[in-house]
Amino acid sequence: MPNLFSLLESENCQIQTQLSSAMPDLIPTATYISPDLKKDFHPGCGPHSTQGTTTGPSDVVADKGAIDKDRPTEASDSTLGELRARLTTLQDQVNVFLTDRMKLGAAKEEDDKDLERRILDDGVDEDDVE
Amino acid sequence: MxxxxxxxxxxxxxxxxxxxxxxxxxxxxxxxxxxxxxxxxxxxxxxxxxxxxxxxxxxxxxxxxxxxxxxxxxxxxxxxxxxxxxxxxxxxxxxxxxxxxxxxxxxxxxxxxxxxxxxxxxxxxxxxxxxxxxxxxxxGREITGAQNPVVLYVSGGNTQVIAYSKNHYRIFGETLDIAIGNCLDRFARTLKIPNDPFPGYNIEQMAKRGKNFVELPYTVKGMDLSMSGILAFIDSLAGDMFAGNKNKLLVAADGSSVTPEDLCFSLQECLYAMLVEITERAMAHVQLQQVLIVGGVGSNERLQQMMAQMVQDRNGSVFATDERFCIxxxxxxxxxxxxxxxxxxxxxxxxxxxxxxxxxxxxxxxxxxx
Amino acid sequence: MASLDYIFQLDVPFITTRQATIALNTLSPDPILKPNEITVEYSTKDTQLSIVFKGLSDRVIRVAISNVIENLKTIVECMEEFDN
The missing domain is CATH 3.30.420.40 (ATPase, nucleotide binding domain)
Structure with missing residues (x-):
């Protein structure tokens, strides 16, 4: 159940956009629950884009100054296109939030880096890339 | 039917x-x-x-x-x-x-x-x-018309010698560690060669300009082959070459210095000779006279040439596809x-x-x- | 066994029930690699797909959530282009 603030936000956006489209907006939402904190996520009014800030190329490649020719396509002018853009916004919000939480948590850094590397790259060491 | x-x-x-x-x-x-x-x-x-x-x-x-x-x-x-x-x-x-x-x-x-x-x-x-x-x-079979060849599958991720038998493609020989394309790609990284269009292609062009053959370890093991030792060896040679270290292997017979082109040439000659040997072994085993080379490394002209020489000596034929299909x-x-x-x-x-x-x-x- | 105390629920609305079902059928076949560290459950209610993540830590669920959303974006883009 979204909290009161995000409910008002979403109603506000809906009033604005329902004037222009016949199809109801598709708005993804999320809820986070941990032992010490509960938080709701809502993409907000936008503007939204499929060019996410937390889903770029990996640092290894970005640091080489390579031009990113593999960015996502722009959202089409459609309900589903807007959904894809809103999902991107939500994804960025969640990634930033959880990354901040992780820094606060200050867990064993090396162990966590290895866990992430294992999950994302199936345990492939950077020296062992194909 | x-x-x-x-x-x-x-x-x-x-x-x-x-x-x-x-x-x-x-x-x-x-x-x-x-x-x-x-x-x-x-x-x-x-x-x-x-x-x-x-x-x-x-x-x-x-x-x-x-x-x-x-x-x-x-x-x-x-x-x-x-x-x-x-x-x-x-x-x-x-x-x-x-x-x-x-x-x-x-x-x-x-x-x-x-x-x-x-x-x-x-x-x-x-x-x-x-x-x-x-x-x-x-x-490969469809494009070349080779009905029942010994298949040499060589790419960045795979190195296998395969022959068909009773509803399965059986593996007769393969790499014991890394794939040949991976070996070439990693050496290309050592030399900082561009990856466009693909590293192996750029190694091939450099190899054509190589003249001096440097002896590298030759590691065929029965029907299989190993390549990680060769890579470690040639990476080390390249390291010495860039650092200007004295290494007698980096001095050619005529006294001149071995170049990156020479190393590319030597690496290809060594790896491809090994592939030809295990392919020939499989041909003898299954008594087939056709060889079909598939996979990205199959577009390499030197490999095709060396394979053709061996196969012709056995009165057989080599088939390969072009880059539309081998890549x-x-x-x-x-x-x-x-x-x-x-x-x-x-x-x-x-x-x-x-x-x-x-x-x-x-x-x-x-x-x-x- | 350590309990999976870090919970995240993602709710994604689609235009039709069929689309929500297709998304669920596309995401659910892939097994979770480390079930003692994280579980993921998918369900649909009418046109909405819900995904519940339960994990050992913020880091574990962050990677899984971002991966699933990446896949969701692919699914939505396919529908954008091909579901007419």
Whole structure:
């Protein structure tokens, strides 16, 4: 159940956009629950884009100054296109939030880096890339 | 005689299959048409579209699974659209959607199968999981007309010598550690050669300018071969060369200094001689006189030349495909997948999980009865 | 066994029930690699797909959530282009 603030936000956006489209907006939402904190996520009014800030190329490649020719396509002018853009916004919000939480948590850094590397790259060491 | 037409659509006398390939850094999508009946020299498969986009990493870097998967995710719908447009078809025209189920890199394979599952349900078209190696083999047979050759499959991710026997492609010899393409790619990184169009191609061009042969370890082991020791050895030589260290191996017979071109030349000569030896061993074992080279490294002219010399001495012949088909592509997946589909093989959604280690010999080749 | 105390629920609305079902069928076949560290459950209610992640830590669920959303974006883009 979204909290009161995000409910008002979403109603506000809906009033604005329902004037222009016949199809109801598709708005993804999320809820986070941990032992010490509960938080709701809502993409907000936008503007939204499929060019996410937390889903770029990996640092290894970005640091080489390579031009990113593999960015996502722009959202089409459609309900589903807007959904894809809103999902991107939500994804960025969640990634930033959880990354901040992780820094606060200050867990064993090396162990966590290895866990992430294992999950994302199936345990492939950077020296062992194909 | 096998009946290949038990699953043909009643209103048609041909089949249309879409194939999606993304097991390494190439994203390939193609559409193939099979006429009814057995495929023969006069009843050929037809390529309706063959679209590919390659993820190229910066020089000195290999391609990481997460970046490769990102590339495939962000390009798959565009490439799908292109493949359909070039063929002049819509999704519902298809008999089946074929996808690489393995072997290969986990995240990139998964990025592609997600799209395959979605469009299969949107268009109500069955899915067929395909083994990447079998894709290369069947495409090679179809394009070259080689009916029952010993297959040398050489790429960035695979090095196998294969021969058909009783409904399976059996592995007669293979690498004990790294694939030959991987060995070449990693040496290219050591030399900081560009990755465009692909590192092995640039090594080949440098090798053509090499003159001095440097002796490298030669590591054939029975029917198999090992390459990681050779890579370590030549990386170390290159390290000495760049650092200006004294190393007697880096001094040619005429007193001149060994160059990076000489190292590329030497590496190719050594690796390819090993491949020729294990291929010859397999030919003798199964008593076959044809060799078919498939996979990206198969486009190398020096390898083709050395293989041809050996095969001619045995009164046989060598077959190879051009870069449209030897480099990873979607058409080979569509072709091998369609052969399986015609024999009743499809995959339910729960059975479309990809596997990094899908073995060539696991596939039931029921479209052949020889 | 350590309990999976870090919970995240993602709700994604689609235009039709069919689309939500297709998304669920596309995401659910792939097994979770480390089930003692994280579980993922998918369900649909009418046109909405819900995904519940339960994990050992913020880091574990962050990677899984971002991966699933990446896949969702692919699914939605396929529908954008091909579901007419």
């Amino acid at each position: 096998i009946n290949l037409d038990k699953h043909i659509k009643p209103s048609r006398d041909y089949y249309l299959a879409l194939g999606l390939e993304g097991s390494a850094n190439k994203l390939g999508i193609g559409i193939i048409k099979h006429p009814k009946g057995e495929l023969t020299a006069t009843n050929r498969a037809e390529v309706l579209s063959n679209v590919r986009d390659t993820y190229i990493s910066p020089p000195g870097e290999g391609f990481l699974p997460r970046d490769t998967a990102r590339h495939h995710r962000n390009w798959v719908v565009r490439v799908l659209k292109d493949a359909l447009a070039v063929a002049g078809l819509v999704g519902r025209d298809l008999d089946c959607i074929c996808f690489t189920q393995g072997p290969g890199m986990g995240a990139p394979l998964q990025a592609v199968v997600i799209a395959a599952r979605t469009i299969a349900q949107l268009w109500d078209v069955p899915l067929v999981g395909v083994n990447h190696c079998v894709g290369h083999i069947e495409m 990873d592509n979607g058409i080979m997946i569509a072709h091998a997948g369609l052969l399986a589909y015609r024999m009743g093989q499809t995959n339910e959604l729960w059975d479309t999980v990809c596997s990094q280690k899908f073995r060539t010999d696991e596939v039931y080749v029921n479209w052949r009865d020889d």
